[in-house]
Amino acid sequence: MNKIPLWIATIAGMILVPVIPEIIIPWLIIAATIPHPFEHFGVSQGIGLLLVLVGIYLIVWVVYAFFKWGKGTPAPFNPPQQFVRRGLYRYSRNPMYLGAVLIWMGEALYFLSLWVLVFGAFMTLVLHLFLTLYEEPDLAKRFGPSYLEYCEQTSRWLPIKFH
Numbered sequence: 001m002n003k004i005p006l007w008i009a010t011i012a013g014m015i016l017v018p019v020i021p022e023i024i025i026p027w028l029i030i031a032a033t034i035p036h037p038f039e040h041f042g043v044s045q046g047i048g049l050l051l052v053l054v055g056i057y058l059i060v061w062v063v064y065a066f067f068k069w070g071k072g073t074p075a076p077f078n079p080p081q082q083f084v085r086r087g088l089y090r091y092s093r094n095p096m097y098l099g100a101v102l103i104w105m106g107e108a109l110y111f112l113s114l115w116v117l118v119f120g121a122f123m124t125l126v127l128h129l130f131l132t133l134y135e136e137p138d139l140a141k142r143f144g145p146s147y148l149e150y151c152e153q154t155s156r157w158l159p160i161k162f163h
Helices: 006-033 043-068 095-111 114-143 145-153
Strands: none
Touching: 006 043, 006 095, 006 114, 043 095, 095 114, 114 145
C-alpha cells in the first residue's frame, strides 16, 4: 500500500482536524440559535476576534511544525514521525489544542453564545480525556524517555509549569 504524499496529508489534516470542530460545528450552532449573528461589533466581538486569531495562529504553526520538523501532520492517519520539541512546543505540550480552546472561547464571546461556550467546554473536556487516556501514553511509547522528560519540563496546556 502506498503512503499518502505528505503535502496531501497536510492539507487533509488541516481540513479534517481543526476545521470541522472549530468552524463548521460552531457555525451550525450559531446559525440555529442567533438570528443576526453579525448585527453589531463591540468590545466582546473585538476580544473574541483576537482570541480566534491567536487560536488560528497556534493551529497553523503546529501544522507547519509537524510538516517541517515532525515529517507528519496533525491527522491521525499521518502523525509526526519525529518528536517536535521546539518553537511553541517549548512552552506547551499542546499548542494546537490550546489554539482550539481559544477559538471556541473567541467564538462564544464574539457571538455571545452560551451554546458555543457549552460546546467548547465539552470539546475541551473531550480533548483533555483524549490527551490523558490515549495520546500521552501513545507518545510515551513512541518516543520513550525523551517524551517523559519533556512532560516533566513542559506544561500540558498553559505555558506555565505549576508544581
